Each structure stands twice: as structure tokens, then as C-alpha cells.
Amino acid sequence: MIYAGIDIGSITAKAALIEDNRLLATHTVFTGYNPAAAGRQVFDELLMQTGISAGAVKKVVATGYGRASVEFAHKTLTEIICHGAGAHFLNTGVRGVIDVGGQDSKAILLDAQGHVENFAMNDKCAAGTGRFLEVMAQALQIPLDQMGEISLGAENPVKISSICTVFAESEVISMIARQKDRRDIAAGIHRSAALRVASLAGKIHLAPPVVMTGGVAKNKGMLQALEDYLGYGIKVGAVPQENGAVGAAVLAAGT
Amino acid sequence: MTRTIDKENTKIAAAKKMRDIMTTYYLDALSASENNRQVAWITSGGPVEPLVAMDIIPVYPENHGAMIGSAKMGEDLCSKAEEMGYSTDLCAYARADIGCSVAKGGPIGGLPKPDMLICCNNICGTVLKWYEVQARYYGVPLFILDTPVCHTGFFPETAAYVKAQITEYIGFLETATRRKMDMDRMNQVGHLSLEGQKLWQQVLRTTAHKPSPMSAFDAFFFLALIVTLRGTTTAVDFYRELIAEMNDRIAKGISVVPDEQYRLLWDNLPVWHRLKWLSKKFSNHRACLVADTYTSAWCGAIQYIDPDNFLDSIAQAYTRIYLNIGIDQMADQVLDMIQFYDVNGLVMHSNRSCKPYSFGQMDIMRIVQKKAGIPVLMLEADMVDPRSFSESQMETRIDAFMEIILQRGATGRGGQ
Ligand code: SF4
Numbered sequence: 247m248i249y250a251g252i253d254i255g256s257i258t259a260k261a262a263l264i265e266d267n268r269l270l271a272t273h274t275v276f277t278g279y280n281p282a283a284a285g286r287q288v289f290d291e292l293l294m295q296t297g298i299s300a301g302a303v304k305k306v307v308a309t310g311y312g313r314a315s316v317e318f319a320h321k322t323l324t325e326i327i328c329h330g331a332g333a334h335f336l337n338t339g340v341r342g343v344i345d346v347g348g349q350d351s352k353a354i355l356l357d358a359q360g361h362v363e364n365f366a367m368n369d370k371c372a373a374g375t376g377r378f379l380e381v382m383a384q385a386l387q388i389p390l391d392q393m394g395e396i397s398l399g400a401e402n403p404v405k406i407s408s409i410c411t412v413f414a415e416s417e418v419i420s421m422i423a424r425q426k427d428r429r430d431i432a433a434g435i436h437r438s439a440a441l442r443v444a445s446l447a448g449k450i451h452l453a454p455p456v457v458m459t460g461g462v463a464k465n466k467g468m469l470q471a472l473e474d475y476l477g478y479g480i481k482v483g484a485v486p487q488e489n490g491a492v493g494a495a496v497l498a499a500g501t
Numbered sequence: 502m503t504r505t506i507d508k509e510n511t512k513i514a515a516a517k518k519m520r521d522i523m524t525t526y527y528l529d530a531l532s533a534s535e536n537n538r539q540v541a542w543i544t545s546g547g548p549v550e551p552l553v554a555m556d557i558i559p560v561y562p563e564n565h566g567a568m569i570g571s572a573k574m575g576e577d578l579c580s581k582a583e584e585m586g587y588s589t590d591l592c593a594y595a596r597a598d599i600g601c602s603v604a605k606g607g608p609i610g611g612l613p614k615p616d617m618l619i620c621c622n623n624i625c626g627t628v629l630k631w632y633e634v635q636a637r638y639y640g641v642p643l644f645i646l647d648t649p650v651c652h653t654g655f656f657p658e659t660a661a662y663v664k665a666q667i668t669e670y671i672g673f674l675e676t677a678t679r680r681k682m683d684m685d686r687m688n689q690v691g692h693l694s695l696e697g698q699k700l701w702q703q704v705l706r707t708t709a710h711k712p713s714p715m716s717a718f719d720a721f722f723f724l725a726l727i728v729t730l731r732g733t734t735t736a737v738d739f740y741r742e743l744i745a746e747m748n749d750r751i752a753k754g755i756s757v758v759p760d761e762q763y764r765l766l767w768d769n770l771p772v773w774h775r776l777k778w779l780s781k782k783f784s785n786h787r788a789c790l791v792a793d794t795y796t797s798a799w800c801g802a803i804q805y806i807d808p809d810n811f812l813d814s815i816a817q818a819y820t821r822i823y824l825n826i827g828i829d830q831m832a833d834q835v836l837d838m839i840q841f842y843d844v845n846g847l848v849m850h851s852n853r854s855c856k857p858y859s860f861g862q863m864d865i866m867r868i869v870q871k872k873a874g875i876p877v878l879m880l881e882a883d884m885v886d887p888r889s890f891s892e893s894q895m896e897t898r899i900d901a902f903m904e905i906i907l908q909r910g911a912t913g914r915g916g917q
Contacts, residue, residue: 363876
């Protein structure tokens, strides 16, 4: 039996298919301005790639901020429950999830069965989210996907004191003007974002084994900064960005 | 167990009467000077009974603040105060009240000018400066009743200290009114106050019934009388009727949330500007907020009141209120409520405005999770200022919380 999960995030839309407790495939597209169309597109493309017909998919669960726009979904669930289920499915035994997405970040505490015990999400503010990193990468004029790598070479990471993204951006610009090393600035940016996320984890007493999910999990600089703050290692699976979609598919199978 | 009830039947009939009473109360207050009566502004946790006994009309800027919030006028009035130089970190009740005094706006065109101000700091420290500002603005005398925080207990020194101030308070009122306090009348008001509080407690306890005949959202509304008209027959008579109506609803199986499946406890002040939205949101999940720590504060010190020695006993009663005790004691009260109302989860409103209420919430959350094993949700908002409210974030948090409760099964008890 095949089940699908669709996760419509603020920046990307993800889809996952599972069959008999096995992950078949995942796919990601940009959400753009039309979340409903993105949901359709990511699902259709995934079906095409795998050669599976829509009729073979028994149930679809939609999640993410655009979940309500997925008309072909049988059910909608929040990202929190889906990220928990996805992390547990891909990594049995995991007790915590740190998910950093485009516009929010969250920490999720799981019990041994993968059920959500507690969660904490970022406040009404972009600090500690993918959006924050994106704005900073632009200010630094480096591609977002290289910022992590670049920051790893830092020797004296700078300190960014503003929590507000707009103020932090002007701080970064003034550092560029003072010709601070880019690597140090990039590392400082990650530390600033990581501190916000680590405080979410601290709020709900997250403890290892912990996995990181969401697009930002691919950023090595951010991962390292988080590990430094938390004082333990964090795992990143093969499909961190699609973890929520995988969880949605798992929950589709379970209901 | 559940039945389908048409919408009209689920409305609480007493609500209309309550509105009428509140209208009369505010009309009386607004026309006080024409009728040669004096008006005192008083903090919500302050001892109002001596005012009632001396025929002074008590007016509550905090109740007015709640009205401003419900009327969605909070942002404008708070901004007015911010323009005057007040920080956005200041409690929105204070900002709205200060803004309103100057703008003469708000849902009822502003409160009647006070003849005196009575400030009791048992709820917070904010009220001290707020009332000082208003005393200067209106050029009227201010009485401050200082109730030391009792984190671990109530000691003889505290009792003596507060009692002495209650005596001063009576003296202050006698000077302000140029009349002597009639002790028989005071006694009578004391009895009525205690009776009103007991009845209010009974109202709140009706929600222990499953399904619940009313919700915390109703309690937020019906609360106004025990706050503003405590010590009067109006409050006593009204709550008697309300209890009768609740018992009738229980007998008929009328629930406020259709098909109630989950029962929740609310902590902190309401989000006045989003009551409808929140009530609908939870009720769509078939969840009823059956009780809250806020409205129960107006019957939380009953055990300390001695109606035959009222003035002495209120020194203790007004000092040992919910916001003036230690976090451990607050958590104990929350745990008692979880048990009594048999709830599946706790919803905590982390209220940007109210620091004393929001400060210990993380600790209470942990204690509750550990001892009661139920899920706890923390919602960040503000009781009056809508600028601290993000609908889509709220929605995701509430949906996720309800999914957790569902995942845990109907009892919600996780046992950790
Ligand atoms: S800070 Fe809290 S207790 Fe004090 S006036 Fe504001 S809402 Fe009331």
C-alpha cells in the first residue's frame, strides 16, 4: 500500500511516498506564490518520476503552512506532528527534532513511540529561521548554499547582538564596511541564529539523540554552531528537507 | 452522551441581564458628579468593600481596559500612550488607560473623572507608577495599600503591617468623604462580599460537569460583576440566577461546546481582542476551556475571610491572592484545578503585558508536565494589544497541541 505526504512550506513544497514502511522517493519544488499549484506540481512530478499512478496512492496527508490549500489531501496535520513522525520513522529511537525552515524554527520532544511530548516554536519574528540566513547571505553577497561551508573557515567569529533581522542586517553591513573577514561574519551569523534555536531546545529540555530537519539542516555552519551551543552532536538524515513530508506520509498510513 | 442542540438553546440567557447591569453601573459612574456621588478608581485586586460601604462608586481601569481590548480599540489607545513617551513594554491596561484619559476615547468615551485613587500592589508593581501618574494627571489623592509578596507563607509581621494600612485606608476614605465609616454598613457589605465570592466559586465549579454548561470564555464575561460590584446585593442576586441557569443546563445536558471531547484549563488573562476567534478555534477541535486561573482569583481567598471580623481578615485575604504567592503555590493551585476539572491539557497565555502572571509560567509548565503528565501549550500574545498576536502562528500551535492530545488518547494523561 502506498501513502503520500505533502509539505507546503513558505519557500519549498515537498512530497514523499512510502510503501510498506519503506520510503520510496521524495521530491521538492519552489512554492512560489501559489501554494495550491505547488502542491499539485510536487505530487504530480513525484508520481511521474516513480512511475506510480495517482490511483495507487491510498491516502494523502498535507502539512506545512500551506496545508489547507492541498485540495487532494484526505487530511491535514501540523508540521509539528509530521516532523515528529518523520524523524521517528527515518531514525527510530530519536527523542528530539530541531527543525529550521524558511519562516519558522521549532524544537520537538518525542517519546519512545515517536509521539510528540512537547514543542516550542520561534516567536513572531524571523530570528533563527531560514529567512534570517537568507537575508544575511544577501548582505554578505554569497550564495546561501555556500554560507555554511564558508563559515567553517572562521577564526574569530564576530558577535551579532541584534535579534531583529533588519537590525542584524545593518550590523553585518557595517562589519563588511569595516572589512571584517567574511568567514568570521558568516560564522557570527550562524551563531546568532543557532542561539535562538538552541533556546527553543532548552525550553523543552531536548536531549540526544536529536536530529535536525528542514532546509537549514544542510547548512554545516549552522549545524556546528548549534552543536556548540547544545553541547551534543546532532544527526542529519539523508532527506532533512523532506522530513515533514515523510512524516505526513507515515501518518497517512497510520490513519 | 452527546446530543445535538440548536444554537439558540446553547446561549446563556443571563448574559443579557448582565449586560444591562453593567450598563447601569457605568451610567451611574459616569453621572456620579451630577448626583453628588464620589468616584474612586481602584485596582482589580484592591479591597473595594470599604468604598461600597461609604457609598463611593468604585471604577476599575482594568475592567475598562478589558472593554477596550474587546472593542478592539487597544492598538489606538496604546499607541497614544506610546506617543506620549510610554514604553511598549508597559502593561497595555496602563497604556490604554493613560492614552484614554488624554484622548477621552474608548468604548464608553473614557472613565468618569476620579475623586480619589486606590492602588493595591497585590497584583503587580506596575499599578504603583500607573496610579501615581493618574493621581498627578487628575490632581486627586492616592491611597497605596502595600501587600508584601508572600512566597512561602503569611507571617504575623505581614498581617500587622497590612492591617495597619487597612485602618489608614478607612481614615483616608473618611477624610476624602468628610464622613465617618458606618461600621454596621461595613459589616453588611463584608457579608455580601463573601457571599458573592462564594456564589462566584459555585458558578465556576459548575463546569466540572461533563459536558460543561459554560466555558472559561463565559467566565471571562460574567467575571465583571464580582470585580466591579463585589459587596452588593446586585452581584449576589445575579450569581444566584446564573447558578440556577447552569444547573438547569446541566440537567438538560446542554453543553457550551457541541459534542465536547476534550477539556482544557486556561492560564493568565484572556486575549480580550480575540475571544471569539479563540473560542471558535478550540470548539472546532471539540475542546472546551472549562476553567481558568484568572477568573478563579476572585474567589481564591475565601478561606481567609471572616465575615464577622471582615476588615481584619481582609489583610490576609487581599495579600494571599494568586499573583502574590510563590510559584510552587501557584503550581499547586493549577494542579488542583487540573484534578478538579479533569482536564486533558493546559493552555498558558504568555501575556506580553502582564509580567507577574507570565513570569513563572515556564516553571509551572514543567511542574504540571511532571506531576500531572498532561500536555501544556504556551501561546504568546497580549490581552489588549493586538500587535503581539499572530493568527497563523497561533493556529499552528493550537492545531499541533490538539493533535498531541488526540495522539495521547482521550484521557490526555501521559504519565512521564
Ligand atoms: S501588569 Fe498584570 S496585574 Fe498589573 S495591571 Fe497589568 S495586567 Fe494587571
